Amino acid sequence: MDYVKNPKEIEDKSMQIIYDYVKDLGLTDDEVRVVSRTVHASGDVEYAQLVRMSPGAVQKGIEALENGANIYTDVEMVRTGISKPALKIRGNEVHCLIKDENVAKMAKELGVTRSIAAMRTFGKQLEGQIVAIGNAPTALYEVLRLALEEGIKPALIIGIPVGFVGAAESKDYLMEVSPVPYITVKGNKGGSPIAASVCNALLYTDVKRNDMLFVEGKESK
Amino acid sequence: MDYVKNPKEIEDKSMQIIYDYVKDLGLTDDEVRVVSRTVHASGDVEYAQLVRMSPGAVQKGIEALENGANIYTDVEMVRTGISKPALKIRGNEVHCLIKDENVAKMAKELGVTRSIAAMRTFGKQLEGQIVAIGNAPTALYEVLRLALEEGIKPALIIGIPVGFVGAAESKDYLMEVSPVPYITVKGNKGGSPIAASVCNALLYTDVKRNDMLFVEGKESK
Numbered sequence: 422m423d424y425v426k427n428p429k430e431i432e433d434k435s436m437q438i439i440y441d442y443v444k445d446l447g448l449t450d451d452e453v454r455v456v457s458r459t460v461h462a463s464g465d466v467e468y469a470q471l472v473r474m475s476p477g478a479v480q481k482g483i484e485a486l487e488n489g490a491n492i493y494t495d496v497e498m499v500r501t502g503i504s505k506p507a508l509k510i511r512g513n514e515v516h517c518l519i520k521d522e523n524v525a526k527m528a529k530e531l532g533v534t535r536s537i538a539a540m541r542t543f544g545k546q547l548e549g550q551i552v553a554i555g556n557a558p559t560a561l562y563e564v565l566r567l568a569l570e571e572g573i574k575p576a577l578i579i580g581i582p583v584g585f586v587g588a589a590e591s592k593d594y595l596m597e598v599s600p601v602p603y604i605t606v607k608g609n610k611g612g613s614p615i616a617a618s619v620c621n622a623l624l625y626t627d628v629k630r631n632d633m634l635f636v637e638g639k640e641s642k
Numbered sequence: 643m644d645y646v647k648n649p650k651e652i653e654d655k656s657m658q659i660i661y662d663y664v665k666d667l668g669l670t671d672d673e674v675r676v677v678s679r680t681v682h683a684s685g686d687v688e689y690a691q692l693v694r695m696s697p698g699a700v701q702k703g704i705e706a707l708e709n710g711a712n713i714y715t716d717v718e719m720v721r722t723g724i725s726k727p728a729l730k731i732r733g734n735e736v737h738c739l740i741k742d743e744n745v746a747k748m749a750k751e752l753g754v755t756r757s758i759a760a761m762r763t764f765g766k767q768l769e770g771q772i773v774a775i776g777n778a779p780t781a782l783y784e785v786l787r788l789a790l791e792e793g794i795k796p797a798l799i800i801g802i803p804v805g806f807v808g809a810a811e812s813k814d815y816l817m818e819v820s821p822v823p824y825i826t827v828k829g830n831k832g833g834s835p836i837a838a839s840v841c842n843a844l845l846y847t848d849v850k851r852n853d854m855l856f857v858e859g860k861e862s863k
Contacts, residue, residue: 428755431807438806464804464830465686498835501722534649583685585659586652609685614719614833 435461442469451479455604455622462502462618463610471607473592478577478602482623485551485576486513492551492620493543493575495519495536495560499553502617507624518542536560545573551623553579555616558591568600578603579619583612656682663690672700676825676843683723683839684831692828694813699798699823703844706772706797707734713772713841714764714796716740716757716781720774723838728845739763757781766794772844774800776837779812789821799824800840804833 439457448456452474459468491514494500500517508515518524518539528538536557540547547567552575554560561580567573580595580603582588592605604619605611660678669677673695680689712735715721721738729736739745739760749759757778761768768788773796775781782801788794801816801824803809813826825840826832 431805434807435805461805462833463684464806464809464832498719498722498838501719502834584652584656584682585685586655588685611685612683612835613723614835 439466439469442466449479451483451626454626455479455619458618458622458625459606459615462614465610468606468610468615471610472604473596473607474604475596475599475602478604479623481602482551482577482579482604483626485549486511486623489513490550490576491516492553493517493540493547494552494616495539495554496556496613498613499555499616499620502555502614503553503620504624507621511624513624516543516546534559537563540564540567544571547573547575549574549576551575551577551579551620553581553616553620555581555611555613556583558582558584558587561591561595565595565598569598574601577601579616580605581611581616581619583610583615585609660687660690663687670700672704672847675847676700676840679839679843679846680827680836683835686831689827689831689836692831693825694817694828695825696817696820696823699825700844702823703772703798703800703825704847706770707732707844710734711771711797712737713774714738714761714768715773715837716760716775717777717834719834720776720837720841723776723835724774724841725845728842732845734845737764737767755780758784761785761788765792768794768796770795770797772796772798772800772841774802774837774841776802776832776834777804779803779805779808782812782816786816786819790819795822798822800837801826802832802837802840804831804836806830 436457439460442460443453443456456469456472459472460466492503494515494517496519497517500515503515519535524535524538524542528535534557536559540560540563552564561582564578578599578601580592582591589608595603595605606615657678660681663681664674664677677690677693680693681687713724715736715738717740718738721736724736740756745756745759745763749756755778757780761781761784773785782803785799799820799822801813803812810829816824816826827836
């Protein structure tokens with residue numbers, strides 16, 4: 422049972438291996454970090470071919486976080502997956518309302534999913550912030566409705582629902598109509614750890630932009 | 643923006659689509675449910691080819707949960723991904739020590755990962771319980787060491803670390819030496835939502851074994 426036990430060493434080796442799959446995609450260094458994190462979180466090199474980013478979206482996300490933007494998630498698993506140590510160092514917060522009692526009540530009254538009710542409850546708070554969706558297509562549709570119909574514009578939408586019913590369509594719709602920068606994954610794949618990994622890539626990016634921040638203990642997520 | 647908003651309907655449709663990928667694998671109905679959940683959680687049909695289960699492992703896990711076994715996870719994301727409503731209905735608990743201060747202290751003192759320290763701290767508590775590992779190969783090695791060297795035998799090891807350094811090897815080692823039933827995924831793929839999805843498949847299985855339990859609100863995970 423001889424195996425690598427040092428988290429920093431494991432991470433460095435992983436990123437070296439992953440680099441071969443992302444280096445020839447014509448991405449900026451910051452974009453490489455984002456795509457690498459999705460591959461790292463899934464153990465699936467196909468993500469290198471599936472991640473879609475609107476031009477400048479990664480840069481926009483990094484800047485928003487540096488300027489104090491918070492992250493709004495659809496489900497607790499995305500919130501849990503975002504590195505606590507990195508948030509602490511950077512000073513950003515993560516919000517999630519899926520378990521809120523008023524949201525549950527609102528969902529029941531309106532006959533919509535709790536994900537929709539949660540995003541609608543955030544409402545104007547989402548202006549200029551980061552939205553990270555890792556589970557519910559319905560949450561993604563609602564964020565787009567808020568942006569298109571009510572003019573509430575996040576700085577960045579990380580829209581990565583997963584699944585076989587509606588997820589791929591919701592992501593195609595995001596790419597088609599989003600009036601704000603987005604990061605997404607083409608097709609059925611995605612999910613909470615992928616959405617969280619994108620948030621972490623943005624959070625880990627050193628303010629000087631010359632290296633990835635290694636956060637001691639971030640393996641705890 | 644016309645889309646399916648009913649969670650039960652989305653789930654049923656998803657499982658119908660996934661069934662085509664799992665129906666010819668020679669699995670029992672309970673095993674089909676487990677494999678289907680991994681595909682559902684990842685949006686990745688390749689999981690149908692990658693899940694590995696020791697003979698009777700699924701049955702063993704279902705029985706252990708019915709008899710009141712609890713679930714011990716390596717990271718918070720696995721804990722978060724396990725359906726709270728299902729746990730409430732079934733009466734099982736989930737434990738995770740990764741954020742425990744004594745575990746952090748122990749890890750530092752011994753120069754091991756917090757995942758190892760967490761599993762070692764659980765120690766004898768793991769006897770007859772379900773262990774679910776979704777992140778750290780080091781946690782999986784430690785659980786196997788406890789089983790092989792100290793005779794502490796969980797009812798079932800769900801060992802699904804993810805990644806490019808050590809994860810695949812740790813899972814091969816699980817399949818090679820485990821003295822207790824296991825469920826795992828061959829290769830680099832895996833992660834917290836996959837480990838959680840296996841737990842949920844076991845929790846959702848109706849005690850009468852004739853249908854999957856649909857838990858209202860489990861989309862909240």
